[in-house]
Amino acid sequence: MLAAGLDWSIFLQPSFDQSGNYLTFLLTGLKWTIYLSVTAWVIAFVFGSFVGLLRTLPNSLCVALAAAYVELFRNIPLLVQLFIWYFVFPEIIPVLGTWFKQSVNPLLQQFIAATLCLGFFTSARIAEQVRSGIEAIPKGQRLAGLALGFTLLQTYNLVILPVAYRIIIPTLTSEFLNVVKNSAVASTIGLIELSRQSQQLGEFTSHWYESFIAVTLLYGAINLTVMVLSRYLERFSRLSGYIGGRH
Numbered sequence: 001m002l003a004a005g006l007d008w009s010i011f012l013q014p015s016f017d018q019s020g021n022y023l024t025f026l027l028t029g030l031k032w033t034i035y036l037s038v039t040a041w042v043i044a045f046v047f048g049s050f051v052g053l054l055r056t057l058p059n060s061l062c063v064a065l066a067a068a069y070v071e072l073f074r075n076i077p078l079l080v081q082l083f084i085w086y087f088v089f090p091e092i093i094p095v096l097g098t099w100f101k102q103s104v105n106p107l108l109q110q111f112i113a114a115t116l117c118l119g120f121f122t123s124a125r126i127a128e129q130v131r132s133g134i135e136a137i138p139k140g141q142r143l144a145g146l147a148l149g150f151t152l153l154q155t156y157n158l159v160i161l162p163v164a165y166r167i168i169i170p171t172l173t174s175e176f177l178n179v180v181k182n183s184a185v186a187s188t189i190g191l192i193e194l195s196r197q198s199q200q201l202g203e204f205t206s207h208w209y210e211s212f213i214a215v216t217l218l219y220g221a222i223n224l225t226v227m228v229l230s231r232y233l234e235r236f237s238r239l240s241g242y243i244g245g246r247h
Contacts, residue, residue: 006210016204029197030218036114036193037180037222043119044126044179045172051123053156055143066127069142073124079185081121086113107192114186114193122179129171133164166237173230180222194218 011023019025062174073081086109090097104119137160145155164174198215201209202208 001219006211006213007207009206010201010207010210011214012207016200022201022205025201026197026214026218028195029194029215030222032111032192032195033180033183034222035141036111036118036183036186036191037176038117038123039115039177040183041179043115044122044175046123047120048123048126051127052134053161055127055131056134057107057152070124070127073120074128078121078182079188082114082117082189084183085117086110110145110186110189110191113189114191118182119236120181121176121182125178126172126175127237129168129175130164134160135169136167137163155187167238169230169234173226177223177226178217197239 011026012021014020015022017025017027019028051066051069054062055070057063067174090109093100093209100112105110141159141163145159146152150158183193184195186193187199190196194215196209202211205211
């Protein structure tokens, strides 16, 4: 099946690893990309929300520690962090590191290292977005919550954070898409995510154009799905008087 000089029938041929054809070979990479992106995003969202909240507390020590966390993970290049998680930490952690290297499946080792790297790297960016969302809310709302007898924790949970998260939905969407794109760096430690599968397909078949066009379309399908879901979420949760809200 030729089109514009491209042979798309390559995807129906048996893959070099005998796992099926090259279409299922690429879809296996897509599966690992989705697993990695979603798991890393959960870590990033949880830690980023906590650190972002700390940066807005009326406590200078909490603010300083949170700022140090953000600067640490935001300013070290992602690839360097990935190598530290995968090569360095297992060597310097006495018991856990030895168990990790000897007892954990190599594929799972790569997945865990990539997930932690992407999760904590992205959490620093989300922390800043959560902080910005909280600071965009008038201070009178916090004071009103405290005046009603809420504790500071209750004020954040019931008054501030529900509004802040609505405000930053567009930026959180962008960060998730960044996680999907950044997941490609996991190929440098051998994880069989989408970009690595496309590279191997090109190397074993010499059909580089077909390989990279297919992987581009798959990345595009992920991004389009996320964007559509994000738009529905924005419409459902928008608040009057805030960014994206009805007036």
